[in-house]
Amino acid sequence: MHELYTVLAEYYDTIYRRRAERIMEEIDFVEEIFREDAGRPVKGVLDLACGTGIPTLELARRGYDVIGLDLHEEMLEIARRKAKKEGLKIKFIQGDALKIEFEEEFDAVTMFFSSITYFDDSAIQQLFNSVKRALRPGGVFIADFPAWHYGGRDGPIVWDEVKGDERLVITDWREVEPAFQKLHFKRLVQIIKPDGSVKAFFVNDELNIYTPREMRLLAERYFTGVRIYGNLHRDLNPKEGRYWLVAIE
Ligand SMILES: C[S@@+](CC[C@H](N)C(=O)[O-])C[C@H]1O[C@@H](n2cnc3c(N)ncnc32)[C@H](O)[C@@H]1O
Incomplete structure (x- = not known):
């Protein structure tokens, strides 16, 4: 598990190039939530x-x-x-999101790009508890998660990307276990070197499927104002491909 974040870490930005190109829109939306939903001005x-x-x-x-x-x-x-190259002062720390011990230190906590679906219903409650503690009064927690049950393709989806003189061929597919709401996300990454040799990596991650209603009900155990928005807009329609959980401390 987690090959995508270890042996393939240096290829992550290439694999998700198209998503990275859309990051400005995502953060525009997050800033709208900071302004419109948070119960305090957001800085930290x-x-x-x-x-x-x-x-x-x-x-x-x-x-x-x-x-x-x-x-x-x-x-x-x-x-x-990357931060050093741009002269950005960001502290990056290694740790498990489930074991954070911050006490009222942030105006907002974010968790992007389906990361929250690594946590099952018991772990997610541990996460909510720690996030709530980390937030200052009125602070906001924002996490996006995919609508796996609606209109998604089980695959395979194949695409290619270029990194320097290497070419990547990425094949994704998934197996859903509806009874347990588990999603087995599988990916084959083939890295083709300039001399034609190929290195292949297999990713097999187990993710958790949440409906917007389940996510809201779980979050409401810990947070006061809980909203589920659609993808990059502050309402929800039945055809969303991605949801945003917004929860106020
Ligand atoms: C899909 S990536 C998202 C990365 C980033 N948020 C983004 O938007 O590009 C999921 C990330 O979750 C991290 N991760 C998985 N389990 C974690 C945990 N228990 N605590 C902290 N990070 C975790 C992985 O290392 C990986 O970097």
Whole structure:
């Protein structure tokens, strides 16, 4: 598990190039939530499961004081390198999102790009509890998660990307266990070197499927104002491909 964030960490930004290109829109939406939903002005942000820092860096570029936390040092090394190159002051720390011990230190906590679906219903409650503690009064927690049950393709989906003189061929598919609401996300990454040799990596991650209603009910155990928005707009329609959980401390 987690090959994508260890041996393949240096290819993460290439694999998700198209998503990285849309990060400005995502952070525009997050800033709208900061302005419209948070119960306090937002300056200090904790970005949990920050990965290579795609959203973390964009928040810092816009003037927020950001700390990025991730389980995998391989991902953090890339994030630190990118921040240094841009002269951005961001603290990146290695840690488990479930074990954070911050006490009223942030105006917002974020968790982007389906990272929250790594946690099952018991772990997610541990997460909510720690996030709530980390937030200052009126602070906001924001996490996006996919609508796996609606209109998604079980695959395979194949696409290619280029990284320097290497070519990547990525094949994704998934197996859903509806009774347990588990999603087995599978990915084959083939890296084709300039001499034609191929290195292949297999990713097999177990993710949890949440409906918007389940996510809201779980979050309401810990937070006061809980809203589920659609993708990049502050309402919800039945055809969303992605949801945003917004929860106020
Ligand atoms: C899909 S990536 C998202 C990365 C980043 N948020 C982004 O938007 O590009 C999921 C991230 O979750 C991290 N992760 C998984 N379990 C974690 C945990 N228990 N604590 C902290 N980070 C975790 C992985 O290392 C990986 O970087």
